[in-house]
Amino acid sequence: MDPQSRWEQERQEGKNKRMKIIVEAAEQVFSIQGFEKTKMQDIADELNLGIATLFRYFPKKDKLIVAVAVNVLERYYRFFTDVAAKDVTCYEKMEMLFNHFIADLEPENLACTKLLEAFESYASTSLDELGDYQQYILIRKKVADILTEIIEEGILDGSIRTDISAKDVLLSIINAFGLFSRKLSLFERIPFFEDELDPNVQMIIIKGIFMEYIKAK
Missing domain, CATH: 1.10.10.60 (Homeodomain-like)
Incomplete structure (x- = not known):
């Protein structure tokens, strides 16, 4: 050189x-x-x-906002990539992903989780101003591609039900679970009624329902 x-x-x-x-x-x-x-x-x-x-x-501040959101999502991408590389079944990898979203509600992770949720809300009303928003779309696609790779392995390894559209169902479940985790993070400082379930308990219950649903019979 x-x-x-x-x-x-x-x-x-x-x-x-x-x-x-x-x-x-x-x-x-x-x-x-x-x-x-x-x-x-x-x-x-x-x-x-x-x-x-x-x-x-x-x-512009909006350019920095997008850069921060991309930086946060890149951490999810690295985790998903690490999970995809593990020598375990798709079913076990899905459990790891669920556990990761549950961990997002731990105090040390809440700031990151809330920030990502806040960015989605901010972007929905400021999209015309976010000139670099395409960068965020691209990193989201990379996360989705890794998840698709994990699901396609599950179709072959027999750990996931074969009587469902595995890709559609698992993508929907992970998206719903992740969104629910981020929504719950926003209520962290709001006091719950005495008979309301703790957010972590809610996540664990829903995880159990989803895991039972996708497991090969």
Whole structure:
């Protein structure tokens, strides 16, 4: 590699590293203050960074919002990829995915779960302003592709019922379970009535129903 190419590569790597630091800091601020209330100055202050420097990397707050959402979803993609690579049956992999969504309701994971749900709500009313939203769509497709890969293995390994449309049913179940998990995360600070079920208990019960339904007879 010639000196000019090496310099350009190092420059790009430095830029990517700085952008990653900004995105991670923004995620923390958005988690606490929300998308609407957060100002770019708040994120610059969190990083002890000049506002002009921040705008050089992210000219609009909406671009940073999308980058944060993509960063969160990439963590799901890495987990799904790890599950897909395990040498176990599709049925066991589905249980791992269910358990992952249940774990999203643990205190240490709530901020991330709530942020993803908040982004979907924000995007539904601000889609025209989210110029980089396609990046989020692409990472969601990658997650769906990995899930499809897991399901197709289940059709072959005999661990999933063969009298149902496995792909349609399992995709619907995982989507519903994940959405329910994220919805429950929004009620974390709302007091429940004495006779209401704890969110984790609700998730475990629904997981059991789904697992029994898809299991090969």
